[in-house]
Amino acid sequence: AQTVTQSQPEMSVQEAETVTLSCTYDTSESNYYLFWYKQPPSRQMILVIRQEAYKQQNATENRFSVNFQKAAKSFSLKISDSQLGDTAMYFCAFMKDSNYQLIWGAGTKLIIKP
Amino acid sequence: DTGVSQDPRHKITKRGQNVTFRCDPISEHNRLYWYRQTLGQGPEFLTYFQNEAQLEKSRLLSDRFSAERPKGSFSTLEIQRTEQGDSAMYLCASSGDRERSEQYFGPGTRLTVT
Numbered sequence: 072a073q074t075v076t077q078s079q080p081e082m083s084v085q086e087a088e089t090v091t092l093s094c095t096y097d098t099s100e101s102n103y104y105l106f107w108y109k110q111p112p113s114r115q116m117i118l119v120i121r122q123e124a125y126k127q128q129n130a131t132e133n134r135f136s137v138n139f140q141k142a143a144k145s146f147s148l149k150i151s152d153s154q155l156g157d158t159a160m161y162f163c164a165f166m167k168d169s170n171y172q173l174i175w176g177a178g179t180k181l182i183i184k185p
Numbered sequence: 186d187t188g189v190s191q192d193p194r195h196k197i198t199k200r201g202q203n204v205t206f207r208c209d210p211i212s213e214h215n216r217l218y219w220y221r222q223t224l225g226q227g228p229e230f231l232t233y234f235q236n237e238a239q240l241e242k243s244r245l246l247s248d249r250f251s252a253e254r255p256k257g258s259f260s261t262l263e264i265q266r267t268e269q270g271d272s273a274m275y276l277c278a279s280s281g282d283r284e285r286s287e288q289y290f291g292p293g294t295r296l297t298v299t
Contacts (some may be wrong), residue, residue, distance in 0.1 A: 075227075104286045116228075116276065116290035123286075162227050166286055170241065171216060173288060175227030 073098045075165050077176035084153055085184050091138075092148045092179050094163030100124075102168035105139065105146045110178075111159040119161070122146065124168075150181075158183045187211060189291035191277050197297045198267055205263045206294045210279030217260050218288060219252055220276040221245065228276055234260060267298045 074097045084090045096105070107119040122130045122139050129137050134154075138147045150157055163176040190209045198204050210217045215236050220228035231250070233241045236257035246252075249267075254260040264271055274295050278288040 108290075115292045116278075118287060118289070121287060164227075171218065171233055171280065171285065171288075172230040172241065172243075173218075173220070173228070175229070177227050178225075 073100070073165050073167065073174045075163050075174055075176040077161075077163055077179050079179045080177075081180040081182070083182040083184060086153060086155060088153055089149060089151050090153055090181065092150075092161050092163075092181065094146045094148070094176055096144050096146065096163070096165050098144070098165065098167075100167050100169075104166045104168070105137075106164040106166070106173070107135070107137070107146075107148045108162045108164060109157075109159045110162065111156075116162070120148065153183045155183050155185060157181060189277055189279050189289055191275075191291040191294050193294055194292060195295045195297075197299065200267055200269060200298055202267055203263065203265045204267060204296065205261055206275055206277075206296075207259055207261050208277030208291060209259045210277070211281070211289060214279035214281040214289075215257065216280045216285070217254055218278040218280075219260070219262050220278065222274040222276055222293070223272075231262075264296075267296075269298050272296055272298045 076095045103124045105122045109117045120132045134151045160178045162178045164173045192207045217234045219231040222228040234254040249265045252262045274293045276293045278290045280288045
């Protein structure tokens with residue numbers, strides 16, 4: 072069975088700083104996807120970034136980038152130039168290539184301070 | 186707005202009552218997912234439809250839970266004989282053929298069982 076672990080329940084940084092959120096996962100699959108989703112307070116889940124396991128190049132979306140270490144089963148999210156609007160719960164999620172179930176971590180609460 | 190919509194947004198019910206939630210996916214999406222999220226946790230997969238066919242069901246989906254997607258468009262999730270442990274946020278997501286792995290979420294239905 073696949074598991075996703077986020078070891079940081081809460082993080083807090085100053086606006087404009089860079090922050091890295093950690094995620095590790097366990098799977099015996101060779102083909103899969105990894106995701107970071109953002110859930111702002113009282114708002115819906117938003118896809119931040121996606122990584123396909125067969126791609127060695129780390130995904131990047133504007134200020135958001137990942138460090139995907141397949142052998143170590145690690146998938147961290149880096150947010151550069153953090154903004155107040157980045158305050159949210161961040162969830163790491165895993166999906167096997169053969170089905171469409173998302174397996175989720177417990178989340179990291181990120182607070183950006185002015 | 187052509188995003189995923191869910192109705193109602195909030196539902197308070199007494200233990201033992203039946204409740205039904207509705208999800209309208211993004212119009213061109215043929216896959217629809219239900220997840221449950223309890224406070225402070227990541228979502229848990231419940232079930233998944235491709236068009237009108239229910240392809241996967243989690244063991245979390247007890248006999249009291251039933252989901253339908255009769256015409257391959259909107260979906261309903263019914264909980265019979267609600268229990269206090271059913272109190273949670275019920276999330277719906279959809280995805281399309283163009284990028285099957287990317288799921289787009291609705292705002293959720295928050296259920297409180299008293």
